[in-house]
Amino acid sequence: MLISREQFMALTARINARYLPWLNVVEGDLTLSKLARLSLFQVSVGICFVLLNGTLNRIMVVELGRAAWLVSAMLALPLLLAPARVLIGYRSDNHQSFLGFRRLPYLWMGTMGQFGGLALMPFVLILMTSGDPSSAWMGFVMSLGALFLVGAGMHATQTAGLALATDLASEKTRHQVVTMLYLMLLVGMVIGALGFSLLLEPFSYFRLIQVIQGSALVVAGLNLIAMWQMEPRRPDLTDFNIARPTFIESWKALSASAGAHRLLIAVALGTLGFSMQEILLEPYGAEVLGMTVSQTTRLTAMFGVGMLLAMALSARYLGNAGEPIRLAAYGSVVGVFAFAAVIIAGATDSLGLFAAGTFLIGVGNGLFAVGTLTAAMLLASNATAGIVIGTWGAVQATAAGIAVFMGGALRDITEALILRSGFTTDLFGSATPYGAVYHLEIIVLFASLIALGPLVRRLGNNKNQPLTMQLADFPS
Numbered sequence: 001m002l003i004s005r006e007q008f009m010a011l012t013a014r015i016n017a018r019y020l021p022w023l024n025v026v027e028g029d030l031t032l033s034k035l036a037r038l039s040l041f042q043v044s045v046g047i048c049f050v051l052l053n054g055t056l057n058r059i060m061v062v063e064l065g066r067a068a069w070l071v072s073a074m075l076a077l078p079l080l081l082a083p084a085r086v087l088i089g090y091r092s093d094n095h096q097s098f099l100g101f102r103r104l105p106y107l108w109m110g111t112m113g114q115f116g117g118l119a120l121m122p123f124v125l126i127l128m129t130s131g132d133p134s135s136a137w138m139g140f141v142m143s144l145g146a147l148f149l150v151g152a153g154m155h156a157t158q159t160a161g162l163a164l165a166t167d168l169a170s171e172k173t174r175h176q177v178v179t180m181l182y183l184m185l186l187v188g189m190v191i192g193a194l195g196f197s198l199l200l201e202p203f204s205y206f207r208l209i210q211v212i213q214g215s216a217l218v219v220a221g222l223n224l225i226a227m228w229q230m231e232p233r234r235p236d237l238t239d240f241n242i243a244r245p246t247f248i249e250s251w252k253a254l255s256a257s258a259g260a261h262r263l264l265i266a267v268a269l270g271t272l273g274f275s276m277q278e279i280l281l282e283p284y285g286a287e288v289l290g291m292t293v294s295q296t297t298r299l300t301a302m303f304g305v306g307m308l309l310a311m312a313l314s315a316r317y318l319g320n321a322g323e324p325i326r327l328a329a330y331g332s333v334v335g336v337f338a339f340a341a342v343i344i345a346g347a348t349d350s351l352g353l354f355a356a357g358t359f360l361i362g363v364g365n366g367l368f369a370v371g372t373l374t375a376a377m378l379l380a381s382n383a384t385a386g387i388v389i390g391t392w393g394a395v396q397a398t399a400a401g402i403a404v405f406m407g408g409a410l411r412d413i414t415e416a417l418i419l420r421s422g423f424t425t426d427l428f429g430s431a432t433p434y435g436a437v438y439h440l441e442i443i444v445l446f447a448s449l450i451a452l453g454p455l456v457r458r459l460g461n462n463k464n465q466p467l468t469m470q471l472a473d474f475p476s
Contacts, residue, residue, distance in 0.1 A: 046188020078151020089390020306362020
């Protein structure tokens with residue numbers, strides 16, 4: 001026998017609130033401890049990111065001998081699912097629920113996607129390393145399914161989690177929320193990079209399978225802690241009788257925001273400029289500078305430490321009423337010098353300069369990401385935070401996916417052209433194909449500065465004005 005909504009709500013009221021994930025939520029301001037617990041979902045995403053784009057990338061290219069373009073295409077698959085973030089954000093804004101919560105179901109579905117994909121990966125590795133061509137082909141097909149699950153889970157988790165954080169934050173604390181969320185993402189990346197580096201020394205495929213299995217459990221546990229009793233019930237927003245805008249209407253409302261299109265273009269260009277190196281940085285260290293698996297995995301930790309510094313600088317700058325668009329522009333400038341350092345490191349065989357360049361890439365990427373996400377959050381209200389954050393995430397992740405594929409493909413194309421040209425290795429060394437990608441990234445970062453330029457406030461900062469100011473003076 002079916003029960004009514006009122007009867008169901010009365011039934012849940014009899015249960016002790018501490019046993020229910022949707023009750024006993026602390027109302028009021030988003031406290032630091034509450035924000036830190038919510039942002040654990042970013043730690044899980046950071047661990048998955050390092051595992052896919054760092055460790056597994058290196059192993060498939062170097063140890064398994066797969067072509068860089070093929071690995072790029074495989075690892076770009078999760079990122080190319082990013083347009084679904086817009087729909088996820090819209091659906092979470094307009095979710096219908098008897099229990100009165102909107103973001104929690106999508107956080108849960110994202111968690112299951114991450115766990116399921118990681119749980120499938122050990123079987124993929126067993127098949128790909130069996131030596132049987134038919135098994136290797138089956139492993140390749142299963143790897144696409146595993147990457148699809150992990151990618152879809154990461155998108156759903158991040159979109160719903162960022163939207164929930166926007167709901168809970170006030171206008172004055174949103175820049176602090178952005179900083180904390182990125183900080184926890186970097187914590188996850190650093191923990192993942194250092195943890196995988198230690199656990200995979202000495203390297204073996206059996207040890208790698210154990211690490212992936214443990215990662216699946218850790219990711220699921222972190223997300224469950226983040227979700228537990230976090231979202232307040234809002235029956236006024238989830239009632240089935242409320243008239244809701246269509247997706248097209250919501251999209252038109254977002255597009256009508258002054259400067260929104262230019263902001264998204266700048267996000268795409270900046271992300272493209274910073275992300276083409278992700279598939280190449282560790283193979284570059286291995287092939288050009290002779291680094292081991294453990295050493296190249298630590299590069300991700302260097303990148304993460306650079307982003308940690310960017311978080312501290314961003315918090316100080318935005319806390320003093322700094323402009324988020326100007327902060328993003330600073331990040332692009334730092335990125336230009338970072339890629340120049342990486343290029344010079346290959347020519348001089350300098351591990352120190354390569355590590356410094358990797359560190360600066362993290363700094364520039366962090367400044368750019370915090371600046372653009374803060375700008376996007378200032379566009380959002382509690383009722384539309386999902387589609388705004390989803391659109392920002394979709395543009396960023398789609399650009400990152402395209403960049404990952406472009407990086408590997410351009411490296412392989414450049415190498416093929418050099419081999420066909422008949423030039424000697426004295427003129428074109430092993431670093432040249434990678435250098436072509438890094439030079440292109442410098443050009444794209446300059447393009448992002450051109451896109452950001454008109455968005456920066458032409459007048460000086462008002463240090464007495466809090467960050468509740470409108471976005472930089474966008475041209476209409």
